[in-house]
Amino acid sequence: MKKLLLLSICLIFSLKIVSQERRSFFYASIYDEVGAVSNAHIINLNTKQGTFSNDAGEFRILAKPNDTLRLSFVGYETKKIVVKINHFGLHENTIQLTKVPIELNEVEIKEHNLLGYISTDTKHIKSEKEINAKTLKLPFAGSRILTPAERRLHTAMSSSAGIPIDPLLNWISGRIKKLKKLKAIEDKEKRIQLIHNNYHIFIKHELRILQQDISRFIYFSEEADDFKHSLLNNEVAMISFLKEKSEVFKKLNPKNYPEHK
Structure with missing residues (x-):
């Protein structure tokens, strides 16, 4: 009887430790x-x-x-x-949370020759002109910075001259097709990295995917036929999707997840 009681206490203590981890x-x-x-x-x-x-x-x-x-x-x-x-x-x-007062920096007031009239005071105010790509009117100023794959594809499909000879030659040689594949791979890696950064703890602790299987599971989920890019912008839908895929993944890997045979 004492052994049974001791065993029960040890079991409860072990379960408590696991739940805390x-x-x-x-x-x-x-x-x-x-x-x-x-x-x-x-x-x-x-x-x-x-x-x-x-x-x-x-x-x-x-x-x-x-x-x-x-x-x-x-x-x-x-x-x-x-x-x-x-x-x-x-x-x-x-x-x-407790609000804290915001202290402003000390303002130094200097003498000036302003009279309070816009028509005359604007002549005495000196302003420094901001110099950047937009003010210099450089090409593509303010546009999104292209990734390496996007930049190579854009270059291959553009022509510096009026006649689009370069894009035609790149299309015939298969260069454009190859660059499109490289861009697709780059986009895929971005999605994989985004899923890993946002959900790897959830995948490990909530879905109970083994540490060595996390990357493989993310690739498996991203390559699923019902995976949609819109899931990346909807946390609730993404969590539901990953839960569903975890069950399928475990059944396909019975060696690591024998309880899902």
């Missing part, structure tokens, strides 16, 4: 003396992952007991809180 979503709302604080920056100092509060001051972030969260926003004191196990209960977590 696994990160879950920490939900909370941020307020000040007036109301909700939106766009406050929250970062988990242990995982280096961050997020922002929405218009209602609400946010969620992956955390576990003893993780430290730092909350900051312009005009407020930066606040740090240590996550406790009771923060994951049913009660609502609310965090209050």
Whole structure:
């Protein structure tokens, strides 16, 4: 009987340790003396992952007991809180930020010969002209900087002369087709990196994908027939999509995930 009791205590203690190691979503709302604080920056100092509060001051972030969260926003004191196990209960977590006065730099008032009339004062005011690509009217000033693959493709499909001979020759030689493939590969790698940066902790701790399988799982999900680029801009839809793909991925890899045979 004593052995059974001791075994039960050890089992409960082990389960408690495991639950503390696994990160879950920490939900909370941020307020000040007036109301909700939106766009406050929250970062988990242990995982280096961050997020922002929405218009209602609400946010969620992956955390576990003893993780430290730092909350900051312009005009407020930066606040740090240590996550406790009771923060994951049913009660609502609310965090209050305190406003701080903003001190302005000292302004030095100098004598001037202005009279208070626009017609005469504008003649005495010297202004420094801003020099940049736009003011110099350089080609493509203000446009988005092209990636290496986009730049090569743009060059191959453009012609410095009036007659588009170069694009025609590049098309015949197959250069344009090759550059389009390179751009498609570059775009794919961007999507893969974006998914990894935003969801790798969720994939590991919530979907229970093994560390060595995370990259392979992300490629598997991105190459799925029902993957849409719009998912990258919708966190809720992306999480639902990854959950669905994790079940398929585990069934295809029964050696690593025997419970999904």
